[in-house]
Amino acid sequence: MFKRKKTKIVATLGPATSTKAVLKGMLDEGVDVFRINFSHADYKDVEERIAMIRELNDEFGYNAAILGDLQGPKLRVGTMKGEVIVNEGDEIIFATGERFEGTKERVYMTYDKFPQDAKPGERILLDDGKLIFEVVSSDLKSEVKARVIQGGPLRSKKGVNLPNTNISQPALTEKDIEDAIFAIKMEVDWMALSFVRHAEDLMQLEELISKHSAHKIPIIAKIEKPEAVENIDKIVAYCDGLMVARGDLGVEIPAEEVPLIQKQLVLRAKQARIPVIIATQMMETMISSLTPTRAEVNDVANSVMDGADAVMLSGETSVGQYPVQVIKQMSNIIKSVEDSELIKVPQLPPHIRTKRFITKSICYHAANMANEIDAKAISTLTNSGYTAFQISAWRPSAHILVFSSNKRILTQLNLLWGVKAFFYDKFVSTDETIEDVNKIACQKGYVQEGDMLISLAAMPIQDKGMVNTLRVTEITGCNFEN
Template sequence: MRRERRIKIIATLGPASSTPEMCAALFNAGVDVFRINMSHTQREDLPAKVAMLRGLEKEFRRPVGILADLQGPKLRVGPFGGDGAVMLEKDARFILDADPAPGTVKRVHLPHPEILTALEPGHHLILDDGKIRLVVEKASPKQAVTRVIVGGKLSSRKGVSLPDTTIPVSAMTDKDRSDAEAAAEIGVDWIAASFVQRPEDMADLRKVVRGRALALAKIEKPQAVARLEEIIEASDAIMVARGDLGVEMPIEKVPGTQKRMTRMARRMGKPVVVATQMLESMITAPVPTRAEVSDVATAVFEGADAVMLSAESAAGQYPIEAVTMMNRIAEEVESESIYRSILESQKAEPEATGADAIAKAAHEIADALHLRAIAAWTSSGSTALRIARERPNSTVIALTPNAATARRLTLVWGVHSVVTKDASDIDDMAFRACKFSVREGFAKEGDRLIVVAGVPFGTPGATNMVRIAFVAKEHVEQA
């Protein structure tokens, strides 16, 4: 099985996609990576979900990626008395304080002392996903006196967002550390940290994971956008999490921010995922809106590594249709005549390393000779990542002895992974590259392909060789 597109599709598991049969149908429809949302998953349920997805690998004989998405710190107001809700009027004074007593129309408990300590006059608070907005007039460690800018009904334990305030706590809660340890131990491929503010948050995740999975930073706070380059440097990949980002910053700024984030990640050679509300209407409708189709197409044109479905596949009425539609949009965009020119215009210059020079050379040779495949022998995945950063017109076939590497690369643009033993010598390297290119449907007798590897074989990070190989009759016979 191979995809007819370069960009990858991530789908979230949920009540609508919890059975092996549905997951198999979603994989058939185009899913490359399955996301397990730890906000809605108990730690003890994780092994069964992972085992179900690993079962797909045996059924389809293809690597399947698994992304565990940590909940992150959920900031909420305390409970209200009476019927559990109050009506806040515009321009009224409203106090958030350290008093655990039930809230009234004049005040409510804020059970996060670190927020009260960090708030300053002029800072804004956004409650209930943007429905209510407050501005701080006076602040102390015991209470914050605010003025209501946008009023409305506020219920118990609604969420709090702080676009202007850097909270002096880690993005990793105790639950996140426990979930990350469980996910890494059971062998998921990617672990995503939510509400990242600074590169130190990713260092905290890496300390827990200890190399057993790759670390992805979800960018959904203005503080993270301000330190984006440092966070990308500290991460293995990033996600443009537009839901909370659109709550915490003016919504009209989100499209430009998305483009800047995508281009910076591409320049730095780190995979980038675009997520949230991509085909939102397909939760309840069998077809998307024209605006949603354009939104997905924009992410594909920008050269993002993956696009993600959330509620559409987790709880929607049409999960298979949503994946099928996303797959069709991606294939159509990538066949557009202007697609390549847009990708090329954003191409970053390679770093001054032998591996980057080899990746650039492989791309240019493949394009000049109109070759369909670049076969990259890779142990850690870094060779395939470097070539994918070039966004070549050829599929990158990652030949790796490590199943974990093959699974991790399912998130990466244009990479088709094959698990096989390492090459024994240069002739074996070229022979099996040709054989697998035929077997996987990327080459036929008489074709040429590029082979990239590192000598001596089995040495991670030693990419130093590029070769043009010819597909002969014996490669087809043994495929």
């Protein structure tokens, strides 16, 4: 049987991925999730792209998921008048209020409460930390005076980071609310919120989703602020996934601290049984080159070995010259490292007796047993996708085959490590269902004659309740129809 990767690939949509042929090429090479970056999204383009992806899913049997990524309270400077260069020691005014074109003496700041929040001595970082300023004083109304600590070109609309400032801006801006309502209308599979600081930020988004959607849309908390790292235990309790957004995180905290924080966050997500995505600059050179650097190959491999569910591409696929080739390269790296014995996942059994304790326990034992008896697949029938999250988090060596009559679940689960979902709506007796499922696993090439397969089900099957049964089958009479 040919090798299939289990770690998922998230690719950002953009001008480079505007045709059906390119999207199909990316799916063929291993994309699992397409990300809409609402910082740069045009609604009409997004609608067209989503329609194309869903057509490809239907036509070729893919389950590509769509992730709507909200901008969050991203601060920016305004437009500059011509080329502006600031030098160390220069003083500059950051002004709010009415928009104007910036000069080296005075620039517009999009965040109107900045004069109230900024304290003397705090740092202002611009353009991913390329420029550094220190707050000298504030008039508490509309102007903040700052001194240049590290100079260079001051470009239009560049992002601003305030690592030491406690900003009072809400996590969901007006733009985010508008974008979220549009994303709900488009029935995206996942929604990510940028610059999460507290669990309350996620509660606000959850409330907005439940108000405008009949279905639950799982939320990913993007970790890119020091407060988020400090509050991670509470954040994890209120989100359905994490994203380690290393771009802004590496500006807000010293870059050398990011590698260990990445490992800490992956571990925390695994303990919470939620998926985690590693993002930013993974294959950056492939925006304009056909070959990644050795360091980038190492970075992707190490993220997989840390235990990430997914690795994400941004500029590489949104504006890069080689969107299909970068997916191929990434898939090759993933396949070559993900079966290594060096990868260790925390394997502590569930101990908190919640109402789902039986299901959790069965999923844990199924994953362990699959490794012990070298089962090639674990199959589960699900209506909510819950068992898929649980089994995936234990990282069994077996493939995780999920069967559901809930079509929304099929694409949603495509983000989870090792999970392959299939539409199945014949809920008959357990024996018949398990035989059916085993047959599909055979036909799709996940198992062959003589292989062991573990099946999880809820008895009685028609009730579609919580999983309470584990069964082991040896595959006999497997006819391939691949």
